[in-house]
Amino acid sequence: MQELRKQRKRPNRYDEVGLFSGILFCADCGSVMYQQRYQTDKRRQDCYICGSYKKRTRDCTAHFIRTDLLTEGVTENLRKVTSYAAKHEARFMKLLTEQTEDGSKRRNAAKKKELEAAEKRIAELSAIFKRLYEDSVTGRISDERFTELSADYEAEQKHRA
Numbered sequence: 001m002q003e004l005r006k007q008r009k010r011p012n013r014y015d016e017v018g019l020f021s022g023i024l025f026c027a028d029c030g031s032v033m034y035q036q037r038y039q040t041d042k043r044r045q046d047c048y049i050c051g052s053y054k055k056r057t058r059d060c061t062a063h064f065i066r067t068d069l070l071t072e073g074v075t076e077n078l079r080k081v082t083s084y085a086a087k088h089e090a091r092f093m094k095l096l097t098e099q100t101e102d103g104s105k106r107r108n109a110a111k112k113k114e115l116e117a118a119e120k121r122i123a124e125l126s127a128i129f130k131r132l133y134e135d136s137v138t139g140r141i142s143d144e145r146f147t148e149l150s151a152d153y154e155a156e157q158k159h160r161a
């Protein structure tokens with residue numbers, strides 16, 4: 001998430017990085033929302049607008065939210081969460097732990113799949129290597145070809161292990 005934020009955060013043409021830049025997405029089309037400033041002589045208004053609409057890449061409506069209202073809403077929400085946490089500390093901690101565990105369970109499952117795929121390929125490579133060796137012993141391939149092929153497979157095995 002931190003990484004994502006870093007990548008998406010981009011200063012606008014007023015050289016400011018918005019508080020919500022890169023973490024706000026349009027509810028209708030999923031596009032990231034961009035900070036935009038409307039300014040006249042008399043007044044200035046900052047808002048976030050749907051990226052699809054701004055760039056006309058997809059047909060989305062002019063979804064926008066005023067930055068001051070958004071900040072107010074988020075602050076209010078934070079206030080509610082922290083007050084809940086203060087009043088029901090144990091329950092809040094439990095919710096937090098559950099959420100973190102859910103996340104790490106999902107990550108572990110993905111890692112396990114990756115590991116299984118790597119192990120499978122290593123087993124395949126070992127089998128290929130063994131066959132190569134046998135072929136070379138029985139004289140079915142030349143020594144040169146054997147050295148060449150086994151170097152390739154060995155490199156791949158080392159890379160995966």
Ligand SMILES: [Zn+2]
Pocket residue numbers: 026027028029030031050051052053060061063
């Ligand atoms: Zn949109």
